[in-house]
Amino acid sequence: MTAIAASSDPRRQRLKHGVALLLPAMLFGFLVAAQWQGQPERSSIAVRYNTPLTDAAFALQKEQNDLKVQLQDLRTQLDQIQSNAATQSGAASELQKRIDELKAQAGLTAVTGDGVVVQLDDSHTVAAGATNLDQAICHSTDLTDILNTAWRGGAQAISVNAQRVVSSTSVYCVGSTIMVNGTLLSPPFNIAVIGPQNSVLGAFDDPNQLRDIKARRDVQGLGFRVTRANAINVPAYDGALTVRIASPQ
Amino acid sequence: MRSNAGGIAATAIALFLGILVVTQFRSQDVYSRSLQLETPASLTTLIANLSDRNNSLRDEIFDLRLRVAGARDSVSNGQGSLTESQREIDQLRVFAAVSPARGQGISVTIDGTFDDRAMSDLTNELRNAGAEAISVNDVRVSPHSWYGPGPERAILLDGKQLNGPWTVKAIGASDVMQVAITRTGGIEGQFELIYPKTRFTVTKETTLDLPAVAVQR
Numbered sequence: 001m002t003a004i005a006a007s008s009d010p011r012r013q014r015l016k017h018g019v020a021l022l023l024p025a026m027l028f029g030f031l032v033a034a035q036w037q038g039q040p041e042r043s044s045i046a047v048r049y050n051t052p053l054t055d056a057a058f059a060l061q062k063e064q065n066d067l068k069v070q071l072q073d074l075r076t077q078l079d080q081i082q083s084n085a086a087t088q089s090g091a092a093s094e095l096q097k098r099i100d101e102l103k104a105q106a107g108l109t110a111v112t113g114d115g116v117v118v119q120l121d122d123s124h125t126v127a128a129g130a131t132n133l134d135q136a137i138c139h140s141t142d143l144t145d146i147l148n149t150a151w152r153g154g155a156q157a158i159s160v161n162a163q164r165v166v167s168s169t170s171v172y173c174v175g176s177t178i179m180v181n182g183t184l185l186s187p188p189f190n191i192a193v194i195g196p197q198n199s200v201l202g203a204f205d206d207p208n209q210l211r212d213i214k215a216r217r218d219v220q221g222l223g224f225r226v227t228r229a230n231a232i233n234v235p236a237y238d239g240a241l242t243v244r245i246a247s248p249q
Numbered sequence: 250m251r252s253n254a255g256g257i258a259a260t261a262i263a264l265f266l267g268i269l270v271v272t273q274f275r276s277q278d279v280y281s282r283s284l285q286l287e288t289p290a291s292l293t294t295l296i297a298n299l300s301d302r303n304n305s306l307r308d309e310i311f312d313l314r315l316r317v318a319g320a321r322d323s324v325s326n327g328q329g330s331l332t333e334s335q336r337e338i339d340q341l342r343v344f345a346a347v348s349p350a351r352g353q354g355i356s357v358t359i360d361g362t363f364d365d366r367a368m369s370d371l372t373n374e375l376r377n378a379g380a381e382a383i384s385v386n387d388v389r390v391s392p393h394s395w396y397g398p399g400p401e402r403a404i405l406l407d408g409k410q411l412n413g414p415w416t417v418k419a420i421g422a423s424d425v426m427q428v429a430i431t432r433t434g435g436i437e438g439q440f441e442l443i444y445p446k447t448r449f450t451v452t453k454e455t456t457l458d459l460p461a462v463a464v465q466r
Contacts, residue, residue, distance in 0.1 A: 053292035054284045060299035067306040074313040078333070081320045085330040095334035102341035107392060144373050145366070151395035167346055167392035170377035172298060175291035177284060182302030184284075184295075240305040243340045246381040246420040248348040249458070 061184050068238045075108075107166035107237045111157040113194040114230045116201055118146055120213075121188035121223030136220040138187055140173035142213055143180070146191055147171070149210055153203025155195040157234040161185050164237040181239050188223060192232045201228060298377075343382060346391045346462045350382040352420040354457045355427050357437075360414035361447030365396040365404045367440060371417060372396075374436045378429035380419035384459045386411045387418075391462040409463070423453040 086096035103109050120143065123136035130136065147165060150158055158165040163180040172179040179185065193200055203209060204226045216222040284292065320333040342348035357371065372390055375383055383390040388406050397405040403412045419426055430451050431437050437449050 049289045050285055050287070050292065053289055053296065054287075057284055057292060057295050057299060060296060060303060064299060064303050064306065067303055067310060070310050071306055071313065074310060074317055077317050078313065078320060078337075081317065081324060082330050082334055082337075085320075085324050085334075089331075092331055092334065095331060095338065098338055099334060099341065102338060102345055102347070105347065105392075106341050106345040108341075140373075141366075141370065144369055148369055148395045151393050152397060155393070165392070167344055167390075168376055168381070169392075170373050172373075172377050174294045174298070175287040177287060177291070177295060179295070179298060182298060184299070239302070240309040241340055241344055242305055242309075242379065243343045243381055244308075245352040245354070245422060246343045246350040246459075247352060248339045248342045249351050 057184070064183065071240070072238055107157065107164045110236045111194055111234045112231055113156070113234075114197055115155070115192070115194040115232050116150075116197060116204070117227050117229045117232065118150070118191040118193065118204070119188055119223060119225045119227075120146065120191065123221035123223065125221045132220055135216050136222055137176065138178075138189065138222065140171045140178050143171045143178065143189060143191075145210055145213065149203050150191070150193045150195070150200060152209075153193075153195065153200035155193045155200055157194040159192045159234045160189055162235050164235055166237045166239075168239070168242055181237070183239075192229075192234050194232055194234055197228050201226065346382065346389050349461050350420055350459045351456060352381070353423045354380070354418060354420040354454055355423050355430070356452050356454050356457065357417040357419075357430065358414060358450045358452075359417070359440075359447060360450075362402065362444050363404070363413060363415065363440075363447060364402075365398050367443070368404050368406075368415070368417075369396045371436060371440075374430065375417070375419045375421075375426060378419075378421065378426040380421040380426060382420040382459045384418045386415055387460060389460050389462045407463075418454070418457045418459055420457050420459060427451055427453055 082092070082096055082099065086093040100109075104111075120138050122138055126133055126136035143160060147158060147160075160171075160180045163169070163183055163185070165180075169181055170179075172182075177184060178187075178189075207214075210224075213222065213224050217224040284295075287295070316333055316336070320330045323330055323332065339348075343350050368385065372383055372385075372394075385404075385406050388409055388411065390406065394407050397408075399405045399410045399412075401412075403410045404415065405411070429435065437451060440447070440449055
């Protein structure tokens with residue numbers, strides 16, 4: 001009896017070691033596979049050209065920021081010349097008054113007032129390789145839908161991450177990068193809406209509005225929140241006016 | 250001895266697994282956007298867009314420098330700045346959509362099933378292509394315009410019911426806008442996939458006349 005037990009002990013111990021190693025080995029294999037799949041596939045073209053292309057995009061964005069500063073400076077200079085002239089003549093004063101009204105209508109002056117702030121953000125729980133990634137991140141069409149809802153609710157002035165929404169504003173999406181007014185923007189998107197609070201909130205609360213965004217918020221964790229806010233600042237539009245072909249009649 | 254060797258082996262595996270788990274967690278970190286993750290084709294499109302915008306800004310800066318100098322000269326010559334003010338008013342009236350507008354451009358006719366969200370996307374695409382003034386069925390799109398679904402497949406523009414077929418007119422550089430809308434993979438191609446029975450026609454126009462916004466806000 002003792003002899004049998006003694007002879008089976010080493011075998012049993014080897015078996016125990018084997019079983020003990022099997023589980024980590026399987027886990028190891030699983031992790032290696034998951035790790036492999038977790039790496040985004042990058043083509044050799046992407047590896048070679050992405051860095052210089054990304055650098056070029058950032059350089060152009062920086063250049064755009066500098067050009068906007070120059071443009072604002074020149075607009076201020078022109079305003080000052082016209083304002084000074086307006087003090088010297090009644091006709092110039094009338095024109096200056098009209099210019100100020102039109103600038104306000106066109107979104108070329110900053111506005112402060114009560115309204116709502118909408119926050120839109122990618123889900124913070126979705127993994128990079130998730131199959132539902134598309135549903136969990138924000139798209140340019142989400143922003144256009146939100147702007148549409150805000151105007152519908154009676155908004156008087158809107159900005160998206162400090163980019164004033166005007167008649168020439170487009171929300172453009174390339175890959176997963178979003179541009180508003182031709183400026184590169186990243187989530188989270190803060191949409192400042194000045195307007196009658198109850199009416200604007202009512203438009204966002206309407207179950208027929210933004211159904212897709214609301215469903216993705218509830219299921220995929222897309223960040224979407226609308227809050228009442230006071231004394232919101234919506235900056236002036238600082239881009240080009242681009243009225244070169246259309247003439248007033 | 251065998252027990253020690255097993256223990257060392259198990260420790261080594263455990264350490265290795267620990268490292269792997271940490272690495273895995275980091276690589277599966279929450280999704281974050283980065284230009285570095287874009288394809289070269291997307292980056293090239295982005296660069297072209299940024300470049301176009303910067304050229305527009307440069308053009309306007311050049312123009313404004315001349316206007317500032319001209320206004321200064323006029324004021325110093327005792328002529329005031331009335332001409333410059335009137336020019337600015339003309340530009341702003343178009344930009345704010347408060348005056349009728351005329352110029353070259355394109356017209357897009359849509360005959361068949363279509364909806365308000367698609368119309369909003371088309372408007373957005375035209376603006377991105379540089380449209381300076383837009384109308385739908387001769388109703389001017391304003392900076393504050395919104396679209397909604399209307400009765401019997403109509404589209405609401407600022408609450409006004411527009412029945413199909415729809416004609417969208419956009420004043421701007423007609424060549425640029427036509428290419429932007431009809432390019433391979435562009436919005437017209439996407440619409441043709443989504444609305445296969447709807448007929449889309451994009452035409453370059455020498456002169457378009459668009460009305461002012463109906464109600465000023």
